[in-house]
Amino acid sequence: MEMENAKGKLQMKLTQLEIHAKRTNQVLQSGSLEAIERHMGALRSTISQADELKRVLEALKIEADEDLDDIGTWNTMIDLQLMKADEEVGKLRKWLKNRRHQEETAAPEDQLNFEMKLHEQKMKLQTEIVTQASHEGGRTPKQTQAKLPKIEIQRFEGSNLDWPRFWGQFTETIDKAEIAPINKFTYSCGLLGHKVKTAVEALPFTAEGYNRAKSILLSNYEKESEITKAFVKEIMALPVITSANPRRISEFSEKLTYCVLALETMNKVSEVNGNVPMTLDKLPAIHGDLVRTDPDWEKWNFAQLSEAVRLWTKRNPIAERETSEQPNSKRDRPRKLFQARGKHGTPNQCVYCGDVTHRSSECQKISTVNERKQFLVRKRLCFNCATPNHRAPECFSKKTCLHRHKRHHSSICDGEQTNSGNQTLITARGNNEGIMPILTVKVDGIMCRALTDTVAGSSYASARLLDLLKKKPSETKTKRVEMLMSSKVTK
Numbered sequence: 104m105e106m107e108n109a110k111g112k113l114q115m116k117l118t119q120l121e122i123h124a125k126r127t128n129q130v131l132q133s134g135s136l137e138a139i140e141r142h143m144g145a146l147r148s149t150i151s152q153a154d155e156l157k158r159v160l161e162a163l164k165i166e167a168d169e170d171l172d173d174i175g176t177w178n179t180m181i182d183l184q185l186m187k188a189d190e191e192v193g194k195l196r197k198w199l200k201n202r203r204h205q206e207e208t209a210a211p212e213d214q215l216n217f218e219m220k221l222h223e224q225k226m227k228l229q230t231e232i233v234t235q236a237s238h239e240g241g242r243t244p245k246q247t248q249a250k251l252p253k254i255e256i257q258r259f260e261g262s263n264l265d266w267p268r269f270w271g272q273f274t275e276t277i278d279k280a281e282i283a284p285i286n287k288f289t290y291s292c293g294l295l296g297h298k299v300k301t302a303v304e305a306l307p308f309t310a311e312g313y314n315r316a317k318s319i320l321l322s323n324y325e326k327e328s329e330i331t332k333a334f335v336k337e338i339m340a341l342p343v344i345t346s347a348n349p350r351r352i353s354e355f356s357e358k359l360t361y362c363v364l365a366l367e368t369m370n371k372v373s374e375v376n377g378n379v380p381m382t383l384d385k386l387p388a389i390h391g392d393l394v395r396t397d398p399d400w401e402k403w404n405f406a407q408l409s410e411a412v413r414l415w416t417k418r419n420p421i422a423e424r425e426t427s428e429q430p431n432s433k434r435d436r437p438r439k440l441f442q443a444r445g446k447h448g449t450p451n452q453c454v455y456c457g458d459v460t461h462r463s464s465e466c467q468k469i470s471t472v473n474e475r476k477q478f479l480v481r482k483r484l485c486f487n488c489a490t491p492n493h494r495a496p497e498c499f500s501k502k503t504c505l506h507r508h509k510r511h512h513s514s515i516c517d518g519e520q521t522n523s524g525n526q527t528l529i530t531a532r533g534n535n536e537g538i539m540p541i542l543t544v545k546v547d548g549i550m551c552r553a554l555t556d557t558v559a560g561s562s563y564a565s566a567r568l569l570d571l572l573k574k575k576p577s578e579t580k581t582k583r584v585e586m587l588m589s590s591k592v593t594k
Contacts (some may be wrong), residue, residue, distance in 0.1 A: 106167065109160040109446040116153040119183070120188050123149060127191040131198055143195040150188050157181050190404035201370050204397070208406055215364065226275055234281070263333035263401045266324045267365060269294070278317075284310035291316065331371045332361045338375075338382055338405075349421045355386070363409045376404040383408060389415055454479075454489045454514065460571060461550045463489065463514040464505075475515050548573055 123146050130142045157178070164174050224495055256276065257267040277290050285308050292300055303319055306312035341358060344351050359382070366372040383390065383403070393411045394400035403411075451461050454480055455469040469475055479486055485493055488500040489512050498510075505513040544553045569576075 106160070106163045109163055110154065113156040113160055113181075116149060116156055120146070120149045120153055120184065120229065124188050124191045127194060128590065131194065131436055136199075136202065139195055139198060143192055143199075146188060146195070147194050150185055153181075154185060157185075164584060203232065204407075208410060229280070256294050258294055258296055261299045261324070263324065263326075263330045264365075265335060266330060267368070270320075270325070284313040288313040288316060327369060327371065331366065331369065331375065334366050335375050335378060338362050341382065343385045343387075345388055347419070349416065349419045352386065352389065352412070352419075353416045353421055356409070358417050359405075360409050360413060363405045367406065372405050379403050379408050386412070393569055451568055452482070454512075460548070463512070464516075465550045466514070472515050472517055479512075479515070488512070489514075547581070 123142070127142065127146075133139075161174060161190055164177070175462065256269070256272045257265075257489070259265060273291065273294065277287055280287070288306075288308050291313070296467055299320075302323065303316040306316055338359060341355055342351075344355060363372060367377065380401075382405075383393070386393065392415055393408075397403075397411075453461055453466050454463040455466045455475060458466075466475075470480055476486075478484075482491070484491055485498050485500075486495040487498040487510050488502060495510060500533065503509055504511050504516045506516045509516075540555050542553045542555060544551055546568065549568070551568060
């Protein structure tokens with residue numbers, strides 16, 4: 104009995120669902136937004152109830168030990184009926200989505216038309232006020248020639264892109280002004296670039312000359328095909344932006360919107376919509392974001408593309424970043440530091456104690472690597488060149504560690520540490536003839552490296568060491584010195 108009741112309820116819902124589905128086209132043709140939303144809600148509710156009843160009846164069939172294959176076949180038949188109803192819901196959803204898109208697209212155009220009408224009314228009212236004031240004061244139109252609106256018109260250089268802007272401003276502010284034609288001609292010549300002015304400046308400054316000048320300008324630049332081509336060329340010249348940079352995409356959006364609005368004003372945008380896919384391909388980094396919510400994006404026109412990019416820039420505003428702390432030009436970078444040497448090559452001081460008799464890596468006052476690093480941090484010195492006013496990543500010095508050839512100072516290298524109580528034995532390899540040891544020794548308190556050659560006939564010291572020791576030779580001889588890699592004759 105319970106199964107029969109469930110079957111009856113399910114069949115009633117399926118019948119009700121079929122009736123609602125047949126009424127879908129009729130509701131869509133009515134075009135009523137409220138009726139379509141109400142019908143879609145009813146369909147969804149009926150589908151949900153039918154699906155619930157199907158599950159209840161399925162459980163009863165399983166409880167009654169009916170064949171599972173029969174239950175599966177029955178389930179498939181019910182699902183097909185529910186899928187047909189889902190398709191009708193999809194039609195309604197698509198209609199509502201297109202309706203919302205049309206409303207969003209029409210909003211900017213309505214705003215533009217409203218602003219244009221407002222501007223026309225304002226100009227008409229200003230003209231009526233000026234005319235009324237001139238008649239009340241007993242002045243003629245010629246006496247009101249100084250009453251021009253204080254509007255600055257940018258000079259026209261002959262660009263097809265700039266022609267609609269220039270001609271619209273010129274017509275409203277000068278051509279329609281109640282002044283003598285000769286004055287209009289003077290104003291117009293002042294607003295033309297050199298290349299454009301050469302075509303009209305030879306005309307006589309009379310009413311006839313002014314009218315001929317207007318005719319020449321209109322014949323040369325009032326060409327819709329050329330203007331349309333110029334705006335399309337401007338769109339095609341937009342750069343390919345491979346990253347989702349909000350600033351660059353905002354500039355892209357501004358140029359695209361400007362061109363699209365100009366083409367819409369001329370009623371030419373429908374003729375160039377074939378270039379939309381190529382323009383969309385210029386934004387590969389945000390392509391998915393632009394088209395994700397519209398399954399019909401492949402049919403976009405320029406107005407839809409322009410609006411999609413504008414909404415993306417609205418969702419991704421340009422972040423205000425502090426650039427003053429980041430050097431972005433050569434002037435902001437720390438300057439190279441050079442150490443001046445004297446005439447005879449004065450040696451560098453030790454970074455840690457200031458002594459000129461030893462290198463920084465041989466300093467005995469601050470001998471460990473950790474102590475030296477702490478000293479550099481405390482004095483705010485570079486870890487690479489040991490000079491102030493910059494850090495190691497910003498260092499311009501090309502010098503590297505003498506031991507490991509890395510970007511740090513030799514005195515803080517972990518590869519070689521000098522212990523104060525022990526001597527270090529270093530070996531030098533010659534031309535496969537033997538190995539000669541190098542010892543670290545002190546000569547009158549100055550730390551030096553001594554190369555010991557047990558078969559050498561003489562002993563030598565560098566001129567730099569002799570200068571530091573302030574020793575003078577007792578006599579001077581000329582000898583040929585055989586070295587590891589070469590030989591030379593010296594005193």
